[in-house]
Amino acid sequence: MRADELLALQRALLAALREPLTGDSRARTPLPPSAAAPPERFAATARAWLTPSASLDEPARLELYHRQYWFRALDSLEEDFPAVALLLGRAPFWELLERYLLAHPPRTHSLRYLGAGFADFLAQRTFALPHPVHAEELARLEWAWIEAFDAAELPAAPAEQLAEVPLGLQPHLTLLACRTAADALWLRAIEERPRGRLAPATEPPRRFVAVFRDGDTRDVERLHPAAFALLSSLAAQGSLAVALEAAAPRLPARRGAALVRGWFATWTARRWLVPRAAPSSTS
Amino acid sequence: MSSNRHNAYSTLGVGVGLRAPHVEHVLAKAPRVAWFEVIAENFMVQGGRPRQNLERVREQYPVIPHGVALYVGSAGGLDREHLRRWAELIRRVDPPWVSDHLCWGSVDGRTSHDLLPLPYTPEVARLCAEAIREIQDTLERPFAIENVSSYAEFRASTMTEWQFLAEVAERADCGILLDVNNIYVSSVNHGFDPRTYLRAIPAERVAQLHLAGHAPHDGFIIDTHDRPVADPVWDLYAEALELLGPTPTLLEWDDQLPTFPELEAEAAKASALLAAEVRRAG
Numbered sequence: 001m002r003a004d005e006l007l008a009l010q011r012a013l014l015a016a017l018r019e020p021l022t023g024d025s026r027a028r029t030p031l032p033p034s035a036a037a038p039p040e041r042f043a044a045t046a047r048a049w050l051t052p053s054a055s056l057d058e059p060a061r062l063e064l065y066h067r068q069y070w071f072r073a074l075d076s077l078e079e080d081f082p083a084v085a086l087l088l089g090r091a092p093f094w095e096l097l098e099r100y101l102l103a104h105p106p107r108t109h110s111l112r113y114l115g116a117g118f119a120d121f122l123a124q125r126t127f128a129l130p131h132p133v134h135a136e137e138l139a140r141l142e143w144a145w146i147e148a149f150d151a152a153e154l155p156a157a158p159a160e161q162l163a164e165v166p167l168g169l170q171p172h173l174t175l176l177a178c179r180t181a182a183d184a185l186w187l188r189a190i191e192e193r194p195r196g197r198l199a200p201a202t203e204p205p206r207r208f209v210a211v212f213r214d215g216d217t218r219d220v221e222r223l224h225p226a227a228f229a230l231l232s233s234l235a236a237q238g239s240l241a242v243a244l245e246a247a248a249p250r251l252p253a254r255r256g257a258a259l260v261r262g263w264f265a266t267w268t269a270r271r272w273l274v275p276r277a278a279p280s281s282t283s
Numbered sequence: 284m285s286s287n288r289h290n291a292y293s294t295l296g297v298g299v300g301l302r303a304p305h306v307e308h309v310l311a312k313a314p315r316v317a318w319f320e321v322i323a324e325n326f327m328v329q330g331g332r333p334r335q336n337l338e339r340v341r342e343q344y345p346v347i348p349h350g351v352a353l354y355v356g357s358a359g360g361l362d363r364e365h366l367r368r369w370a371e372l373i374r375r376v377d378p379p380w381v382s383d384h385l386c387w388g389s390v391d392g393r394t395s396h397d398l399l400p401l402p403y404t405p406e407v408a409r410l411c412a413e414a415i416r417e418i419q420d421t422l423e424r425p426f427a428i429e430n431v432s433s434y435a436e437f438r439a440s441t442m443t444e445w446q447f448l449a450e451v452a453e454r455a456d457c458g459i460l461l462d463v464n465n466i467y468v469s470s471v472n473h474g475f476d477p478r479t480y481l482r483a484i485p486a487e488r489v490a491q492l493h494l495a496g497h498a499p500h501d502g503f504i505i506d507t508h509d510r511p512v513a514d515p516v517w518d519l520y521a522e523a524l525e526l527l528g529p530t531p532t533l534l535e536w537d538d539q540l541p542t543f544p545e546l547e548a549e550a551a552k553a554s555a556l557l558a559a560e561v562r563r564a565g
Contacts, residue, residue, distance in 0.1 A: 009358075009402065017395055051436050054474055065434065072397070073396065110327065149331050149332065150328035150331035151329055
């Protein structure tokens, strides 16, 4: 078998695995039922490349891999986005996952990264979805929660150098500007409490959230709008002076300086602020 | 004795696959397990608890990374970025040997996250061997290639699976991680004698054995790793030990995880067979 023939075989098989589940395979999942028959090209691919066994014909053999492809990816995403699943209901959520996987087939070495584009996919609004803003913001929070689990912890900037070196944020820290009460919704979901009535999304965002790791544990915390502006500015450009300027309009006239001092004390204790990496030089 | 250059002349006994729900028990109770195998890709992360746990377990036990995504048979060649992640993991873990599967799983940058079987031909064996040689050159660590379980066979195949595995290992000059359960699963699915497979394997290349549970269906078997090892697989394991001599063995259990003591009890069955073989060989 020549290399180009092997490549053709692998392209044909992976394309077949990416076909949506049908029939009994679909019925074994929470996906909405479908009357669609397996596409003829699935069976044709199986017959072109595979042999039958004593108990299974060629399409049935390929179907075992087809199921594995879908079951593995769907289960992984369901595990990553439990609050989105609760918000939408299991069948609509699984239908959404199917759309996502058809639009964004896996490309990474680990299932860990499969959901990286899920929130952006929801943000595209290319299909009808109940509570679209809530779903998108919950997805962003749940993805930040995953990132907080195993993203890097860099050496913190020493407190006495905060004003002297360009700053950045820990890779495990994600800042979210929310139009919904995503953090409260998420907490109720993971504590298995009723979600209550959904407040409509605001415009502009009025809720600011940090998702981060502190030692061995992860946390989600509301931020003051000025603290959010300050941290966002630091993440974007690194200068403490510019970041303080960006935050100033959102600080209360009285107590502003005390608030900022308190925030920096907390962020320093949590090692959120790190020396900004120098841009790599190119020759 | 299958203590050879492919497993750094190891005399490790029976280990188990380290899974996240068991880590706390392992660190707190320090159970009597000879070694742990970890899924390499789960620890190719930048920080957090996975890395801390790996370091803590490594302080107490030998740890061997076992990959699921090198895909030595992918027609497009190795993912060198993934190989770089492997090299970084090896720098941290410093294992005596490493392993991954004789399979393909990705094409054109898209992946199946599965261990897909290959057509068994000399040309495909050469492609796999070239990839394994590059892996060994890059990682500078003994590398063992594992036979996968399969549910499909290809019209293009001109060799048996055991001929293909031996050919790849010889051409790559690598070790073999012989999964006894996978031999049994494939033997039922494809209708061959698992003992013929076992006898055809070059014993001097076997670095390690795998054991796991599977799910029988009507006329075929799915390799589920979600239950105890089946009796016919224990029989085949005993025969493998007779043929190969005492060989480091790993019990895999990935789904429907039992408690760690239950896992230890299952591993103890393998330890008893391995100890009997040590006595017989000694």
